[in-house]
Amino acid sequence: MADARPLDALRSTSSAGKQGTTAAAAVPKGAMFGGTRLVGTFFGSSSTTGTNWSCTGSVIDTPARNVILTAAHCAVGYSDNYIFVPKFTKGAGPDQQPYGIFHIQHIFIDPRYIPDKPHSSTKKPWSDLDTAFARVSANQRGQRLQDAVGGGLTFTRPSGYDNKNVTVVGYPGKDHNGDGRAIKCTVPTTQLAGFRQMSMTCGGYYGGVSGSPWITDYQDDARTGHVIGNLGGYNGGGNDANVDYISYAPAFGADAANLLADAVANQDPPSNLPPYHGIQAKLPGGAALWKHAKLLASGDYTGNHRGDMIVVWSDGEVTLYPGDGKGGFLAETQLKAPNSTWTHAETITGGDFTGADLSDLMVRWSDGEVTLYPDVSSAGMGKEVRMAPSGSVWKNATQISAGQFHNGKYATDLLVRWVDGELTLYTYVGAGTFGTENRLLAPNGTWKNATLLTSGNFSGNGNWDVLVRWVDGELDTYVATSAAGLGAEARMRDPDDLWTHDLVMTAGNYTPDNSSDDLIVRWSDGETTLYADTTRQKLGTENTLVYPGT
Incomplete structure (x- = not known):
């Protein structure tokens, strides 16, 4: 399964043709680096020496101490054959990974999130719900996730869509990241019009970055921080042109908070939730x-x-x-x-x-x-x-x-x-x-x-x-x-x-x-x-x- 098709292939296609435009040339570009302990990527088996890592996940601070955050359009394809690898090191075997490997035990996705087809994303209003949590087992050393990495990100509901400094950390796919390194970029965010989602502009975010945490107080290799969203949402987290420098994230609200509570309690979300219709204000004016x-x-x-x-x-x-x-x-x-x-x-x-x-x-x-x-x-x-x-x-x-x-x-x-x-x-x-x-x-x-x-x-x-x-x-x-x-x-x-x-x-x-x-x-x-x-x-x-x- 290490050579299986990545689940986050939507933006794997090069946007080099777009990079020559004035708009693309003017935007900041993410910096590649060795990664941070609270962010990792996924593989489809216990092998980490393959070349097909897919999507990004992050460690969330919870009483369960074994919960990770990613995008729902990623997690719909995951099973207990998938593993999460914090601060992934390319070429190193499971025992050589800095914090070990963690098998997925159970996935938590809002039942109202409906991809357009299996293992894909959506452009519908319920793309606002493109958030997932997963519980993982202890690593091969017998350590729970938070005990192994030494901390976790604090789930935080943002006060709005406009944030001055948000750092997005993820793992682009192998087509644009042969060394398997992480990317980071700190930029302001705005609202994706018509959706309960944030938008950022920064180059280098190719397929593989879905699920990346959006952190308001990021520091390299910190043991804590506040996460306000995950890369995903409309079209899997990017615009219709699938360029690498436009990324979206559902802004955490009550739906994500309730989903996290379900993950912590290790219970499936209720199946009788009212239909989700997106942003429909009950008071006029904005x-x-x-x-x-x-x-x-x-x-x-x-x-x-x-x-x-x-x-x-x-x-x-x-x-x-x-x-x-x-x-x-x-x-x-x-x-x-x-x-x-x-x-x-x-x-x-x-x-x-x-x-x-x-x-x-x-x-x-x-x-x-x-x-x-x-x-x-x-x-x-x-x-x-x-x-x-x-x-x-x-x-x-x-x-x-x-x-x-x-x-x-x-x-x-x-x-x-x-x-x-x-x-x-x-x-x-x-x-x-x-x-x-x-x-x-x-x-x-x-x-x-x-x-x-x-x-x-x-x-x-x-x-x-x-x-x-x-x-x-x-x-x-x-x-x-x-x-x-x-x-x-x-x-x-x-x-x-x-x-x-x-x-x-x-x-x-x-x-x-x-x-x-x-x-x-x-x-x-x-x-x-x-x-x-x-x-x-x-x-x-x-x-x-x-x-x-x-």
């Missing part, structure tokens, strides 16, 4: 527009007992997006055209403070005035009610969030985080009154770092919970908060640099379970995400509403 979504407020503004969302934009426009009850949205309604007044809205929340079974919108303005707009609907904002005058102490209210904190039927309570870290709960708020004031926390340094907060029923209790995003990206819920005090803290996510890019968030009832446990996040690059059925300690199923780079 990420460039949604970067300007300044404030979000959930509520039932249409009276159908489903979650709807109000958006205040940076230019003062206010729009209403009715929810469809299935995690998506119906056509938007403009409530306010762009204007100077609403550019001064600092924080907003939706609650049923007037008890009319239709949500109201409360706004704290930059001058300290607080106003309530009862019964907001597609017909308009409703008659304004002044809750606090201009120049009031409410200028120091950093965030406000409505909720049900007294085991009531409606969201008639208002949680306030003040600039000095004080936390106050106002129960039974109504038109013109803040009801009863309850101090939950005295001024303190800790809660000054509560960058964002929202309220929802994440724990299923009668009283709602408070969800906080801290300055370091940590997420916590405070379960069953009430006038008696802040609820018990439950860690949802450890400090995470990715979540420092969460700039706006709101929670509401957007999915069929009819509970206010769906979290919506607007990220710094404009991507907007819904986490359906979030619990007190775990983010719910991720649904992209607006894709980054679109």
